[in-house]
Amino acid sequence: MNQRRKLCVVITARPSYSRIKSTLKAIQQHPALQLQIVLAGPALLDKYGNIDDILHDDGFEVNERVYTVLDGECLTSMAKTVGIGLVELSTVFYNLKPNMVMVIADRFETISVSIAAAYQNIPLVHIQGGEITGSIDEKVRHANTKFADIHLVCNKKARETVIKLGEDPAYVFDCGCPSIDLAAEVLKDPALNFDPYIKYGGLGGRPDFSSGYVVVMQHPVTTEFREAKFQVEETLQAIKELNIPAFWFSPNADAGTDAVSQSIKYYRNHYKMSNVHFFENMVPTDFLRLVYNATCLIGNSSMGIRECSFMGVPVVNIGSRQSGRQRGNNVTDIDYNKAAIIEAIKFWQQSKRPNRSSVYGNGYAGQKMAEVLATIPLRNSKILQFQDEKPMHNTRPGRIKRSSWKKHKAAKG
Secondary structure (H helix, E strand, O other): OOOOEEEEEEEOOHHHHHHHHHHHHHHHHOOOEEEEEEEEHHHHOHHHOOOHHHHHHOOOOOOEEEOOOOOOOOHHHHHHHHHHHHHHHHHHHHHHOOOEEEEEOOOOOHHHHHHHHHOOOOOEEEEOOOOOOOHHHHHHHHHHHHHOOEEEEOOHHHHHHHHHOOOOHHHEEEOOOHHHHHHHHHHHOOOOOOOHHHHHOOEEOOOOOOOOOEEEEOOOOHHHHHHHHHHHHHHHHHHHHHOOOEEEEOOOOOOOHHHHHHHHHHHHHHOOOOOEEEEOOOOHHHHHHHHHOOOOEEEOOHHHOOHHHHHOOOEEEEOOOOOOOOOOOOEEEEOOOHHHHHHHHHHHHHOOOOOOOOOOOOOOHHHHHHHHHHHOOOOOOOHHHHOOOOOOOOOOOOOOOHHHHHHHHHHOO
C-alpha cells in the first residue's frame, strides 16, 4: 500500500479557517492523504480571534503552534512578523517533513509560509490565487502564486490570471472557494439558532435585534493605514446616527488596526452606543448564520464578496480593500463617507434581497481540492514545463561571452 501524502496546512488568521475548513475535513477523510495543521501568527492571539479551541472542537489536531506576531501594528512590525515567521516555520517544516505545504490566500504573513517551503524544496500548494484586489494583499497573493507549484483557484477568471502569470495550466485547478462549502451547509438550515449574547459574550449594548440588525466588519487597509482612524469613524458615525442594532467584529492584524480598535473603544465608551454590540470571534457556521439573517453586511471584508454573494446577503462595501474582485449583484460599493454609508444601508433596508451567485463556487471545493492533492504528480521545480524549449544561447545566465567582453572593453578605450 502506498504511503499517504503528508499535507501541512498553515493557518495564520481567523478568516483563513472558514476558507479552508471544508478542505481540512476532506483531507482528513481521504485515504491517500495525512493532514498536518500548523497555527501561526494572529490565529493564536485572542485580540484577533484565537481559533485554537475552535479547531479542537471541530475535531482537528494542531501539530505545531508558531507565535510570530510582533506587536506594533505598523508597516515595520508587519515586515518583522514575516521575518519571524520565516525563521520559525522553516524549523517546523524541517521537523514535520511534509510532502506538501498549503498556503492560504493573501494575508501579509503568508509569504513566510511560501518562502520557508519553497526554499526547502517542499511542493507548495496555493489556494485563492489569481484574484485582483488592493493593498499589500495584491503583491503577497501574486508572490505566493509564483512560489507555488500547485494552484487551487476559486473561479475561471482567477485561473486565467494565474496562467497569464506564467504558471503551467496542468497545475492550475478551478475548484471553487472552500468557504462557499460552509455557506452551502448553512443554507440547508439558515435560522439563527443561538443567542449571540449568551454564547459569545462580547462588549457594549445589548439591543433587541428581533426586528432586524446589521453586521459590521471593517479592517484597516495597509496602503492607507494612516487614514484608518478617519475611515472607521465614518462608519461608526453612520451606525450611531441610524441607531439600528449592530453586531461589530474586531479588525484583523494589519497596520492601522490599533487606530481602528482605539476609535471603536472611544465611541463605545464616550457615546455609549447602546445599539451596538462588539465581538472578538465566532465559530464560522455561527457567524455565517448571523450574517445571513442580517439586513446587510457593512465594511470591507472579502466575506461580503464571497460567501455573501452565494447566500444572497446585501453588502455595503466601503473603500478600496476589495477593489478588482469579481462580484455578484449583492454589493453596493461606496467611499468612506458617513452620508453614503447611511444611504446605502437604507437602500438595502428598503429593497428585496439580491439573487444568489455562484461566481466563487457551488459548495464542493473541499472535495475537489483533496482529490487533486491526492493524485497530482508532485514536483518542486517549474523547469519541467519548459523542458521542450531550446536554450537561447550556450552561455550561463547572466554571463557575457568572453569575445563580447573584449569588444566592450575595446570600445570603452
